[in-house]
Amino acid sequence: MATSDPLRPRRDNQPRTDTGADEIVRRHRLTTRLWHWTNALTVFVMLMSGLMIFNAHPRLYWGQYGANNDHAWLEIGSRGESGYLRIGAVTIPTTGVLGYRVEANGQANRRAFPGWATIPSNYSLSAGRRWHLAFAWVLAIGILAYWLVILANRHWRGLLPRRAELHPRHLWHEIKDHARLRFPTGAAALDYNTLQKLSYAGVIFVLLPLVILTGLTMSPGMNAAWGWLPDLFGGRQSARSIHFICAMLIAAFILVHLVMVVLAGPLNEIRSMITGWYRLPQPKPVTVPPPAPAQAAEAQP
């Protein structure tokens, strides 16, 4: 049996044989697991309360200022009994989802995002702000702590792609494998592939810091304290636009992440994120590979 020290790096744990066929290894550190589930909750609250705040003024601008008389590059609205999303010159009908819908009680609702996507579900800008600005502390403190931990335990190295992995031919190969749902098996499944690394690193080192900084840039108090913030993003309204774009990208990441978890075997994946233990996926032909240390098993076709 492996020791139960949850902070021990994964590589130190020899794969342990459970039934004789399946290798079960320690996959995720305690800090990763804690941060993951805290974020699972926090990011959902931030996204949904953020959509409530967006509903108060469903228009986005570039530059320092922007209000109803100024040009919005993105707008969600309604005309008569139809809803629309306009991005630049392109208008997409969204009746029933964005901008206009008829509620179960027969009442027309012209809010940009529907009640099932917002916290709270009934329109309240002040309540949306209370949730958003309280959980923002959890999000910001969480990522700061996580950065410090992965810097200290060197986990960050496993999240950044190596140079060879960024070669277009390698990337294309991985994209094709991914599209065919051909996932690595055995010990190779323990390393994140390049697409995973790019998306995890993109969220941890780009999207989350961007969404926090652009959030702070919308604060008039922070603008006075840190004048470089609005300069960095080209103005408060630009920061608001970037904030929204980052939030949508984080939502897209979550969607793809959930789909991949389901495709890769949801029970094994979810268990590994709760207990830390992960069953190595076996190659299709049921020949049991010799129990080799993780590094030696790199020889994949």
Next chain:
Amino acid sequence: MILSRRTLLIGGASGLLAGCDKLNDSPNFRETLRSAEGLTMRAQRLISSREALAREFDPADRSPVFRANGTRNPDTPDYNRLAAGRFADWRLAVDGLVRRPLSLSLAQIMRMPNRAQITRHDCVEGWSAIGKWTGVPLSLVLDQAALRDEARYLVFHCADRYGSRPYYESIDLIDAFHPQTILAWALNDRLLPIPNGAPLRLRVERQLGYKHAKYLMRIEARSTLAGLYGGRGGYWEDSNDYEWYAGI
């Protein structure tokens, strides 16, 4: 009964949503969320100096149209009479915990030293507009009225009403004595239009728009906000639970 995955997913999701709404209705949970406001205020004040200035812009950076929001005209008999007389009979009362209560006419206020600033106005809804404000620094008025030592807050009583409730707002002394906190009587070099708060409005540039009380009638120095209307220090704070500290 067989639960399909879809039923489980939809059921689970709507259960979570109903849970959020239930939490949102719980006074204890809302009090917990509200504690973040104090944390935010202390953190912002910790990292910024009391005198830290809001960005001031060039004339060319101004919004073509400065949006007016909230009350666009108080439209009460008293206010209409004052507006008809171009606010010649309007007086600003400064009272409460002061040693020398004041009653100032618009002409007197306009003769005081003024400050002009081109700043960005940020509405809690999300939009921003940039305009030039001219007015007397609030600190000069407070010096004239001589605050008593017990004074901690300034309450701005306004001419506009929401139903039966009068609009009011309040700030603490840190914001009151901030160099950019002015009582503005002009927007973009013209006397303040009625939709923007004629004849006088507060500018408190490090906070959101609803703190910038319009249609000022009276400034009251107080030691506490408790006991005044809903006790939360402002119309929107009382009626809709908006933050009293609107620096974020």
